[in-house]
Amino acid sequence: MTESPRIEGLLRRIRRxxxxxxxxxxxxxGAFWGAVAAVAVMLAKHGVGAKAPWIAGGLVLLGLLAGxxxxxxxxxxxxxxxxxxxxxxxxxxxxxxxxxxxxxxxRTPLVDALVRDTVARVEKLELKRVVKRVVPREGQLLALxxxxxxxxxxxxxxxxxxxxxxxxxxxxxEEREDRTSSSMxxxxxxxxxxxxxxxxxxxxxxxxxxxxxxxxxxxxxLSAIFKDTSLxxxxxxxxxxxxxxxxxxxxxxxxDRMPDLQSDVTNSQYKMMYxxxxxxxxxxxxxxxxxxxxxxxxxxxxxxxxxGGANWSGDAMEGMEALEGGQSDRALESMQKAxxxxxxxxxxxxxxxxxxxxxxxxRGARGKDRARxxxxxxxxxxxxxxxxxMPGKGKSGNPKGEATQRLRANPFDVGVEGESRQGRKEGYDxxxxxxxxxxxSRLQYxxxxxxxxxxxxxxxxxxxxxxxxxxxxxxxxxxLDER
Amino acid sequence: MNQDSxxxxxxxxxxxxxxxxxxxxxxxxxxxxxVLTGMFAGGxxxxxxxxxxxxxxxxxxxxxxxxxxxxxxxxTPDLMPADIIGTNIIVEDADGRKHFQFQHGPIFAxxxxxxxxxxxxxxxxxxxxxxxxESAVTVGGxxxxxxxxxxxxxxxxxxxxxxxxxxxxxxxxRFLFKLRVRYxxxxxxxxxxxxxxxxxxxxxxxxxxxxxxxxFRELIREVPIAxxxxxxxxxxVMATHPQWEQAPDVxxxxxRYGASPRGAQALVLGAKVRALAEGRxxxxxxxxxxxxxxALRHRVILNFEGEAEGVDTDTLITRVVADxxxxxxxxxxxxxx
Numbered sequence: 149m150t151e152s153p154r155i156e157g158l159l160r161r162i163r164r165x166x167x168x169x170x171x172x173x174x175x176x177x178g179a180f181w182g183a184v185a186a187v188a189v190m191l192a193k194h195g196v197g198a199k200a201p202w203i204a205g206g207l208v209l210l211g212l213l214a215g216x217x218x219x220x221x222x223x224x225x226x227x228x229x230x231x232x233x234x235x236x237x238x239x240x241x242x243x244x245x246x247x248x249x250x251x252x253x254x255r256t257p258l259v260d261a262l263v264r265d266t267v268a269r270v271e272k273l274e275l276k277r278v279v280k281r282v283v284p285r286e287g288q289l290l291a292l293x294x295x296x297x298x299x300x301x302x303x304x305x306x307x308x309x310x311x312x313x314x315x316x317x318x319x320x321x322e323e324r325e326d327r328t329s330s331s332m333x334x335x336x337x338x339x340x341x342x343x344x345x346x347x348x349x350x351x352x353x354x355x356x357x358x359x360x361x362x363x364x365x366x367x368x369x370l371s372a373i374f375k376d377t378s379l380x381x382x383x384x385x386x387x388x389x390x391x392x393x394x395x396x397x398x399x400x401x402x403x404d405r406m407p408d409l410q411s412d413v414t415n416s417q418y419k420m421m422y423x424x425x426x427x428x429x430x431x432x433x434x435x436x437x438x439x440x441x442x443x444x445x446x447x448x449x450x451x452x453x454x455x456g457g458a459n460w461s462g463d464a465m466e467g468m469e470a471l472e473g474g475q476s477d478r479a480l481e482s483m484q485k486a487x488x489x490x491x492x493x494x495x496x497x498x499x500x501x502x503x504x505x506x507x508x509x510x511r512g513a514r515g516k517d518r519a520r521x522x523x524x525x526x527x528x529x530x531x532x533x534x535x536x537x538m539p540g541k542g543k544s545g546n547p548k549g550e551a552t553q554r555l556r557a558n559p560f561d562v563g564v565e566g567e568s569r570q571g572r573k574e575g576y577d578x579x580x581x582x583x584x585x586x587x588x589s590r591l592q593y594x595x596x597x598x599x600x601x602x603x604x605x606x607x608x609x610x611x612x613x614x615x616x617x618x619x620x621x622x623x624x625x626x627x628l629d630e631r
Numbered sequence: 632m633n634q635d636s637x638x639x640x641x642x643x644x645x646x647x648x649x650x651x652x653x654x655x656x657x658x659x660x661x662x663x664x665x666v667l668t669g670m671f672a673g674g675x676x677x678x679x680x681x682x683x684x685x686x687x688x689x690x691x692x693x694x695x696x697x698x699x700x701x702x703x704x705x706x707t708p709d710l711m712p713a714d715i716i717g718t719n720i721i722v723e724d725a726d727g728r729k730h731f732q733f734q735h736g737p738i739f740a741x742x743x744x745x746x747x748x749x750x751x752x753x754x755x756x757x758x759x760x761x762x763x764x765e766s767a768v769t770v771g772g773x774x775x776x777x778x779x780x781x782x783x784x785x786x787x788x789x790x791x792x793x794x795x796x797x798x799x800x801x802x803x804x805r806f807l808f809k810l811r812v813r814y815x816x817x818x819x820x821x822x823x824x825x826x827x828x829x830x831x832x833x834x835x836x837x838x839x840x841x842x843x844x845x846x847f848r849e850l851i852r853e854v855p856i857a858x859x860x861x862x863x864x865x866x867x868v869m870a871t872h873p874q875w876e877q878a879p880d881v882x883x884x885x886x887r888y889g890a891s892p893r894g895a896q897a898l899v900l901g902a903k904v905r906a907l908a909e910g911r912x913x914x915x916x917x918x919x920x921x922x923x924x925x926a927l928r929h930r931v932i933l934n935f936e937g938e939a940e941g942v943d944t945d946t947l948i949t950r951v952v953a954d955x956x957x958x959x960x961x962x963x964x965x966x967x968x
Contacts, residue, residue, distance in 0.1 A: 166966045173966075228967045231859060245857040245913035256853035261634040262912035282965040 152267045155243060158275070159229045162236075165279040166229065167220050174219030175212050176287030182211020183293035190300035201301050208294070236278030242266040397617060417452055418494035421445070422487060435476060442479060443471055449486050458493055460486035601625045638907060641847050645671070645908045647838040651696035654833045656689050657826060658819035662810050665901075665925050666693060666784070668908070672900040673848050674807020675763050675783035677748075677798075677929065681790055684812045685823075687746055690784040694742045695835040697844070700778065702740035706751035708794065712758035716768045733770060738762050741778050741841060745785035749795045756802055759783065763805040780844045800888075800932065807897045809929035811945075854903040856914040861899065863959060864919045868895040870955045871931050871948070879954035881947055885937030890930035897926035916956075923952045 186204030193200040230244040246266040249259045428441055446467045453461030467482030604625055608618055645667060652663050662678070666689065669676040678686045687703075694701035704715060717736030723729050737743065738759070748756060762768050763783055767776045785806070787798070803809070815823065826833065869875045872889030873882050882889070902918035928944045937947070960968050 169966050224967075227859065228963070232967055240911060240913070240915035240917065241857050241860055242911070242913055242915075244859060245855050248857050249855040249913075256855065257634050258638070258850070258853040258912050259855050261638065262855060264635075265912055279966050 152263070152270070154267060154270050155246070158233055158243070158270055158273070159226060161275060162229050162233050162278060163224050165277060166224055166232070167222075169279045169281055170219035170222060171216045172219070173282055173284055173287075174215035176215065176290060177284050178211035178213070178215025178218070179208055180211070180284075180286035180290045180293065182208040182214075183290060183297060185211070187293050187296045187300065190297050191306060193300065194305035204297050204301070208297075232278060236276075237270075237273050239266070239269060242269060396613070397620070418487070418490040421449055421452075421490055424448075425483060425487060429480070437476060437480070439471055439476065442476070442483070443468060446471065446479065446483060446486075449483070449490075453486070458489070460489040460493075463489065597625070597628050600628075634912075637850055638910065638912065641671075641850060641907055642910050644839050644843065644847065648693070648696050651835045651838055652689065652692045654835060655692040655826075656685055657822040658815045659685065659689065659812060662812055663689065664908075665808055665810050666690075668901050668904040668922075669808045670780075670782050671844065671847050671851055671904045672807055672897075673780070674897065674900065675785070675805060677803070677806040677809045678784065678786045678812055679789050679809060680786070680812030681814070682788060684814065686786040686812050687744065689812075690742070690744045690786075692835055693784075694744075696838055697742065698837045698840040699741035699780070699844075701742045701744070702737035703744040703746060704737050705746045706748050706755070708750060708752060710751045710755045712755050715755065715758045716762070716770055719771050731771075733773075733775070738768060739775075739777060741780055741782060743781070743783045745783060747788060748785040749787040749797055751796065753796055753799060756796065756798060760802060760805060778841075780841055780848070803929045804891055804893050806929060808901065808925040810925055811928075851900070851903050851907055854907055854912065854914060856899060856903070860902075860914050860916055860919060863916055863955070864895055864898045864902070866955045866959065867898065867919065867923055867952055868892075868927070870951045871927060873934075877958065879951055879958075881950045881954070885933055885940070885942045885947060886931055887934035887937075888932040890927045894927050894930045898922050901926055920952055920956070924948050 186207040189196060189200050189204045189207065196203065226247055227244060230247045231241070233239065233243045234241045242262065243266055246259075246263050249255050250263055252259075424445055428445060429437060446464045450461045450464035450468065453459070453464060463482045463486035467479040467486065470476075470478035470482060604621060607613065608621065613621070648667055649660075649663055652667075653660070656663060666676050666678075670693075678689070680686055691701070691703075704710070713736065715736050715738050717734050717739065719731040720734050721729050722732040745759065748759075758768075762777055762781070766779065766781045767774050769775070783806075788795075866877075868890045870878050870889075871882055871886060871894075872878055873884075873886045875882075875889070898919055899914070901922035902914045905918045905921055906912070906914045924945050927948050931944050931948065933942055933944065933947075
């Protein structure tokens with residue numbers, strides 16, 4: 149302490165000024181943030197009710213009071229106050245030095261002279277306000293939330309938006325209820341087989357409509373995620389843009405829900421059952437297979453056989469009986485037999501559609517022709533079992549023999565229709581070999597996927613798909629192409 | 632004598648000495664003030680300027696105003712350390728016996744003018760090192776104290792660099808201040824002509840003795856300095872170091888080596904003298920700012936970029952001081968600035 153009431157009085161006065169300015173400063177900041185909170189309350193007026201204006205006003209007042217209290221309660225060091233006094237009154241750091249050195253034990257004789265000099269100078273001072281008012285940025289913007297509050301107070305309540313995303317998969321509550329009531333097996337079946345009600349909407353999609361933005365999307369129509377009418381017509385805010393992007397990505401991830409353009413010829417009962425049986429037995433010993441799931445599979449096979457009048461329902465029944473007796477091995481054998489019969493029927497059906505269903509059928513057909521002794525053209529010539537393909541063997545007119553068929557040997561590998569030759573590809577539809585190379589459905593698929601890819605590029609360019617997602621989307625379509 | 636009287640005596644002596652020097656030297660008030668400041672602070676001063684600006688005359692006049700011994704050494708390339716410090720010579724007494732006797736060199740004077748110090752070889756220049764730092768010299772294993780007060784005033788020519796040996800950093804650091812003697816204004820030039828081409832020459836009175844100077848040096852060290860002023864001085868010195876995390880951009884870009892702790896000492900001591908010379912009992916921030924350039928300009932070494940771009944150390948230090956002050960101010964809340 150300097151024992152000078154004049155210096156202490158000066159410091160008290162400046163400290164009071166600083167407190168007052170601080171209270172103003174933080175009060176304005178508090179009022180601003182209180183007003184921002186009040187805007188949120190007024191936006192939710194629909195849910196809050198008639199008390200909303202009172203709550204909003206209270207928040208502004210609370211913010212103001214909290215800021216004032218905080219600003220006034222903050223401590224101020226004597227040294228800081230002394231420096232403010234020195235600068236404000238041009239005292240050349242006399243007050244600060246005096247306060248610091250007056251109580252020091254190592255004070256020099258010159259300090260006494262300093263104290264006297266400082267006191268004398270302070271006594272001559274004409275006191276004035278020295279702390280300037282500082283208006284925070286929040287204070288300059290305070291009018292905005294206050295006006296917003298007033299506008300919201302006189303305007304009708306805004307209904308709160310629903311936080312749920314639209315359901316793309318089922319259009320009505322009825323369908324949702326149907327889904328929940330069906331069994332687990334039916335649920336998985338639905339995922340594999342495409343909903344016939346949804347297909348026309350997808351196939352008849354007009355890509356040109358995307359840019360127009362006027363086409364109404366129907367529930368379950370996957371093209372809706374690319375039409376995006378709101379983004380095409382109006383500049384969307386960031387949240388809606390992100391929401392749309394998320395929906396698109398979510399749909400792209402659900403590859404099993406994408407339209408299967410090959411399902412008209414490749415998705416058969418046999419393949420469906422085959423996949424399920426592989427999923428059930430894959431990598432497991434018979435004693436590790438769930439009897440419950442095996443029973444469900446056999447029941448389904450039996451049901452399909454009964455419905456179509458096929459001959460594998462008996463095998464399925466045998467399998468179920470064996471399972472009842474606890475003989476899993478026999479049940480699996482029966483299931484395999486039923487699967488074989490299903491495959492035979494499936495291939496027979498495909499032959500009836502003039503589609504090459506498999507090597508066995510072709511051979512069988514050719515064998516029949518040969519047996520009939522009909523005149524064979526060069527393209528119909530073939531050789532019997534064990535005759536081989538080497539020159540000089542068989543009945544081929546070609547001296548080098550027939551070209552080896554580039555087919556997959558495994559008839560169960562239904563997922564691969566063909567394969568590409570090694571080397572440079574001139575075109576995706578002319579360089580294919582094997583079974584898939586002559587399949588009309590393959591060409592159609594590739595044609596359609598080309599259109600899809602073009603539409604995808606348009607969508608990426610025109611709509612505001614986040615840049616980071618471009619590669620992901622392109623990779624997805626690239627994967628479709630390589631199938 | 633009470634403290635007020637002591638301070639008043641110092642103020643009077645300072646003013647009187649400056650007035651005596653200004654009888655001869657026209658203009659250069661700032662240089663004269665800084666020379667006196669350096670002397671009362673107990674340091675040595677290096678004056679840099681082109682020939683003919685009155686550097687040597689200024690120092691000679693100052694020595695005439697002080698009741699102190701004065702010696703002048705004209706530095707040349709063939710000057711040897713013994714020519715400065717002195718040497719042992721063989722003398723023969725009355726009985727015919729011979730013995731060594733130390734012949735004092737010119738360094739054994741209160742005020743030493745080292746004229747054109749950069750013309751001597753580094754070996755000779757370094758002969759001054761011990762004397763300037765320790766106020767003593769060692770010859771033939773015997774350390775001999777220099778008379779107190781001991782005050783070296785050196786001059787150097789910045790343009791005639793042919794055949795010169797720029798002072799090494801260690802030698803430069805020994806000087807409290809480096810002052811630049813600039814060309815006079817036309818009015819000052821007219822006054823110089825009038826004073827030096829008329830028959831009546833001005834005479835300088837001795838206004839201060841050696842013990843007075845020593846007494847004032849003690850008084851100066853008693854001047855209190857507030858911690859925030861001392862912190863400001865330290866911050867300025869640190870800000871000249873490009874490696875310092877809070878160094879301003881100008882220092883980071885153009886400075887290779889910053890000022891040494893001697894720079895901070897020079898800042899504070901010079902500020903104390905300035906405060907007392909103005910009749911104040913404490914050091915203020917303005918005192919530190921006023922002393923920054925003379926105390927630091929020879930302690931800051933520019934890097935290649937700084938030299939290539941012709942950066943002036945005075946401007947650089949001014950920028951550093953301004954940036955440091957702004958940084959200190961910004962670190963406080965608005966009401967306390």
